[in-house]
Amino acid sequence: MFAKPARLFLLIQAVAVIPLLAGLYFQWPLPISIGLAAVAAFTLARVWHEEAWWPWIHLAFLPAVFITTQLQIDSYWFLLAFILTWLIFGRISASRVPLFLSEQQALEALAQIIPPGQRFLDVGAGTGRVLAYLAQHRPDLQLSGVEMALLPWLMGRCTLGSRIGWLRADYQTLDFADYDCIYAYLSPAAMPDLWRKARAEMKEGAILISNSFAIDEQEPTQTLPLHDWKNGKLLIWQM
Incomplete structure (x- = not known):
């Protein structure tokens, strides 16, 4: 249905925001709202992604973002992480190939x-x-x-x-x-x-x-x- 895993990832996370917004509207505790969104993303990934590892990445994504925002990390660390990731893996969103080293x-x-x-x-x-x-x-x-x-x-x-x-x-x-x-x-x-x-x-x-x-x-x-x-x-x- 969707040729590019990166686009599919963004679509799933965008849909998963709906239960998060619903939780915020009804004033549920934030961890519960985030948990609902993570479960929704996990469920959608089970249906739409072919590879078995994607649902677990989706499940962890929003909780990881929330935890990271609470740590008050300076923004330049994220830029450095992005640059390092690009140097090591290249355009992985296009190639869909991580760095594997032969044993x-x-x-x-x-x-x-x-x-x-x-x-x-x-x-x-x-x-x-x-x-x-x-x-x-x-x-x-x-x-x-x-x-x-x-x-x-x-x-x-x-x-x-x-x-x-x-x-x-x-x-x-x-x-x-x-x-x-x-x-x-x-x-x-x-x-x-x-x-x-x-x-x-x-x-x-x-x-x-x-x-x-x-x-x-x-x-x-x-x-x-x-x-x-x-x-x-x-x-x-x-x-």
Whole structure:
């Protein structure tokens, strides 16, 4: 119904203000009014949002705003928090991809399963952790990574060796035909677009690997459990 999660979030919170205003009109205690609004937002999110975590964010949002206003925090701290969030995550409202760092189990598994001599691309590469590990353990690979958020990209720029291609760009601007193996640790919201691009551009026999996140109605060629703290897995599709 609503393509953009950010717009849907605002709509739900706007509707949830109605019970808050009703509580203020009838002079109910403010915590009760806020609680009603939070429950209303939670209920709407259960209906309208697909992802399971959104209702809990909606439930906590108005109470968190109320508590914050009682703390009398200077306004410049909010500006600094916004700037820091943008530096770390970039335009997350558009990309719908937070910063995920691949665990050690994923790094070790990748080093074992990537065929020799592959042109490897890490999509949404964060700080370059995957590329740094593969550069050390798989010197036969031609390594590249792409990241949009400024601060993680700068960290990668300062730490990765010169033989690794390190791009600050939207991965949609790249040609997937230039790579034999593409790795992504994104989010459920980003997987449909990634799959469409991979199907359109990757060559026959090329490999797409997703850390943890599946693609709806696309059964992976292979699934490799990681046995990490979140029971993650590598999902592998061969084109």
